[in-house]
Amino acid sequence: MTTLAARVLSGEVRAASRLMRHVEDGEPSAVAELQTLFPHTGRAYVIGVTGSPGAGKSTLTDRLLAGLRRQGRTLGVLCVDPTSPFTGGAILGDRIRMQDHATDDGVFIRSLATRGALGGLSRATGDCIRILDAMGRDVVVVETVGVGQDEIDVAQMAHTTLVVTVPGMGDDIQAIKAGILEVADVFVVNKADLDGADRTVRELRQMLELRHAVRGQAGDHDARHRRARAPSAPPDQRPPEPAGPREWEPPILKTVATRDQGVQEVLAAVEQHRRFLDETGQRSVRERARAKMQFVALLRERLLREALGRLERERGRLEEVAAAIVDHEADPYALAEALARQLAEE
Amino acid sequence: MTTLAARVLSGEVRAASRLMRHVEDGEPSAVAELQTLFPHTGRAYVIGVTGSPGAGKSTLTDRLLAGLRRQGRTLGVLCVDPTSPFTGGAILGDRIRMQDHATDDGVFIRSLATRGALGGLSRATGDCIRILDAMGRDVVVVETVGVGQDEIDVAQMAHTTLVVTVPGMGDDIQAIKAGILEVADVFVVNKADLDGADRTVRELRQMLELRHAVRGQAGDHDARHRRARAPSAPPDQRPPEPAGPREWEPPILKTVATRDQGVQEVLAAVEQHRRFLDETGQRSVRERARAKMQFVALLRERLLREALGRLERERGRLEEVAAAIVDHEADPYALAEALARQLAEE
Numbered sequence: 001m002t003t004l005a006a007r008v009l010s011g012e013v014r015a016a017s018r019l020m021r022h023v024e025d026g027e028p029s030a031v032a033e034l035q036t037l038f039p040h041t042g043r044a045y046v047i048g049v050t051g052s053p054g055a056g057k058s059t060l061t062d063r064l065l066a067g068l069r070r071q072g073r074t075l076g077v078l079c080v081d082p083t084s085p086f087t088g089g090a091i092l093g094d095r096i097r098m099q100d101h102a103t104d105d106g107v108f109i110r111s112l113a114t115r116g117a118l119g120g121l122s123r124a125t126g127d128c129i130r131i132l133d134a135m136g137r138d139v140v141v142v143e144t145v146g147v148g149q150d151e152i153d154v155a156q157m158a159h160t161t162l163v164v165t166v167p168g169m170g171d172d173i174q175a176i177k178a179g180i181l182e183v184a185d186v187f188v189v190n191k192a193d194l195d196g197a198d199r200t201v202r203e204l205r206q207m208l209e210l211r212h213a214v215r216g217q218a219g220d221h222d223a224r225h226r227r228a229r230a231p232s233a234p235p236d237q238r239p240p241e242p243a244g245p246r247e248w249e250p251p252i253l254k255t256v257a258t259r260d261q262g263v264q265e266v267l268a269a270v271e272q273h274r275r276f277l278d279e280t281g282q283r284s285v286r287e288r289a290r291a292k293m294q295f296v297a298l299l300r301e302r303l304l305r306e307a308l309g310r311l312e313r314e315r316g317r318l319e320e321v322a323a324a325i326v327d328h329e330a331d332p333y334a335l336a337e338a339l340a341r342q343l344a345e346e
Numbered sequence: 347m348t349t350l351a352a353r354v355l356s357g358e359v360r361a362a363s364r365l366m367r368h369v370e371d372g373e374p375s376a377v378a379e380l381q382t383l384f385p386h387t388g389r390a391y392v393i394g395v396t397g398s399p400g401a402g403k404s405t406l407t408d409r410l411l412a413g414l415r416r417q418g419r420t421l422g423v424l425c426v427d428p429t430s431p432f433t434g435g436a437i438l439g440d441r442i443r444m445q446d447h448a449t450d451d452g453v454f455i456r457s458l459a460t461r462g463a464l465g466g467l468s469r470a471t472g473d474c475i476r477i478l479d480a481m482g483r484d485v486v487v488v489e490t491v492g493v494g495q496d497e498i499d500v501a502q503m504a505h506t507t508l509v510v511t512v513p514g515m516g517d518d519i520q521a522i523k524a525g526i527l528e529v530a531d532v533f534v535v536n537k538a539d540l541d542g543a544d545r546t547v548r549e550l551r552q553m554l555e556l557r558h559a560v561r562g563q564a565g566d567h568d569a570r571h572r573r574a575r576a577p578s579a580p581p582d583q584r585p586p587e588p589a590g591p592r593e594w595e596p597p598i599l600k601t602v603a604t605r606d607q608g609v610q611e612v613l614a615a616v617e618q619h620r621r622f623l624d625e626t627g628q629r630s631v632r633e634r635a636r637a638k639m640q641f642v643a644l645l646r647e648r649l650l651r652e653a654l655g656r657l658e659r660e661r662g663r664l665e666e667v668a669a670a671i672v673d674h675e676a677d678p679y680a681l682a683e684a685l686a687r688q689l690a691e692e
Contacts, residue, residue: 035679038674038677039674052398054398284672288672291669291678292664294678295668295678296650296664298678299650299653299654300649303649303682303689306689308642308645310689310690321641322634322635325637328384328388331384332641333377333384333644335641336648337648339645339648339689340648340651342689343652343653343656344652344655344656
């Protein structure tokens with residue numbers, strides 16, 4: 001058994017920290033460690049927290065961690081940050097947040113910021129979830145900072161995904177509607193003491209209704225199968241239309257995270273969703289989706305590394321190839337085809 | 347010469363529209379068309395507009411388009427939207443924005459929303475920029491909705507990148523600092539009639555100063571070479587420290603896009619940045635970075651398609667492989683290694 005992996009399995013935080021750094025840096029040695037850990041994964045419950053910047057996600061996450069700790073769960077937390085593409089790391093220093101938990105062995109917090117040239121954020125996140133899972137953490141919380149494509153991918157790695165927004169961000173809701181709406185299991189309107197909180201709740205509800213209508217028209221059977229009603233809906237939930245027995249309607253909950261208001265209700269909704277997933281067999285559907293996402297991210301990066309290595313041996317450094325493309329001396333489409341064809345032939 | 351490409355080269359909007367749809371859908375037939383167009387690319391000036399959701403980016407883009415049209419430029423506009431991962435498209439209908447330009451042949455607007463299983467948003471954006479370039483558009487404006495990793499990639503495809511924010515989003519600035527700050531050539535504080543606009547300008551300036559300080563400490567020669575001062579700084583710019591002669595200091599400009607205030611100044615800053623890139627030879631640096639980004643995105647998707655095709659022939663559908671991974675019957679790391687090794691062996 002590889003050394004780091006053995007120490008991770010015994011729950012050693014420093015070993016996990018080191019392995020995560022290797023994973024983030026894309027070090028080839030990490031693969032053997034991850035393979036050793038892999039059979040010991042699949043037990044942790046994964047909660048995703050995403051939504052617009054400025055919505056107070058980190059404060060809310062903080063409160064959720066405190067609540068989960070009171071329930072006696074051990075926690076792993078991943079903060080997934082956008083990366084500086086030039087410096088290859090968060091230039092303004094690591095986040096020093098969630099300090100309340102700094103002395104609590106039951107909470108292990110790690111920022112994922114480095115991205116690298118190959119764009120392996122989703123892959124690194126997937127691997128780090130597995131490390132926290134293998135080291136025996138009951139719950140893994142993954143918080144994303146941005147609201148882009150990668151964040152949606154990351155959100156899909158969770159069993160339960162919270163989408164956090166704040167009052168008065170009308171355009172914001174427009175922006176998140178297309179991608180994030182679809183991955184939300186629980187909506188949280190944070191800073192609900194601000195004006196317009198009820199309006200935001202109303203707008204979210206309308207979007208959910210519209211989604212139903214569109215799906216109904218489109219005859220999207222898959223989507224309708226997936227949609228699901230909570231077994232016992234909290235008052236704030238109010239499903240916009242009668243729904244089938246195996247459908248989950250994402251509740252829309254109001255919080256003031258800075259004052260710890262509404263946080264218990266969020267945790268209750270997460271628990272309710274967890275029960276729903278277990279009772280309906282949807283948990284394994286989620287886990288397959290996650291495994292698929294993780295595998296595609298892993299494969300994509302691994303292939304790209306191999307192909308770029310080959311390209312460098314045959315055509316020079318990527319920068320030189322890019323210069324040749326700008327000068328129209330190299331055809332990027334032909335190059336990509338040639339490298340892909342090499343994969344196809346045996 | 348392929349049919350669609352020939353029609354695109356003659357400036358035909360319907361052909362460009364159709365080819366873009368093929369590109370977005372990842373249709374293999376699009377590759378030959380793109381290869382035909384490729385020698386005719388490299389003339390358009392690309393402007394990126396990114397920043398937090400809710401910052402009024404679309405209104406600002408609208409005004410910028412009007413200003414560029416008054417200068418007599420022909421325009422191609424790409425609105426890059428997050429995608430619904432389940433429905434494979436924006437479920438709530440296409441954006442019906444920027445209607446002012448709907449009857450103007452000089453403005454060709456296209457939303458990029460579909461993403462597909464292989465995550466080819468960056469690749470599709472790069473290809474669509476080339477199509478607009480080949481059809482002879484003087485300026486291509488790429489507006490992103492989210493603020494995630496893919497959006498940062500897309501922003502790096504521009505010659506000049508505008509980062510738009512609004513007053514009073516302190517957390518927001520924290521969130522965008524790491525990634526977006528580094529790609530900004532011009533900062534725009536929109537909705538500057540709201541309280542706190544000057545404070546936001548101040549905060550942005552402090553972040554730029556901090557960036558200098560960090561870079562200075564780190565002895566990051568590359569970064570210092572890249573950093574550059576505007577040839578003639580507008581009053582709002584006020585570089586935080588004396589900078590070398592070949593450095594560009596991103597100006598921080600205030601706008602009220604809904605009232606068309608400050609928009610001319612933004613266009614002037616874009617023009618100033620364009621001249622700076624030309625005079626310092628940095629334009630080709632940008633274009634190489636873009637070519638690199640586009641090529642990596644292209645290669646990544648192409649390889650993944652090939653590998654997943656192979657996987658399906660040998661091990662069954664991706665969904666089945668994912669199920670086997672969840673059941674620990676398949677090891678994702680070993681599978682990815684095996685597929686990558688096939689690429690390495692001739």
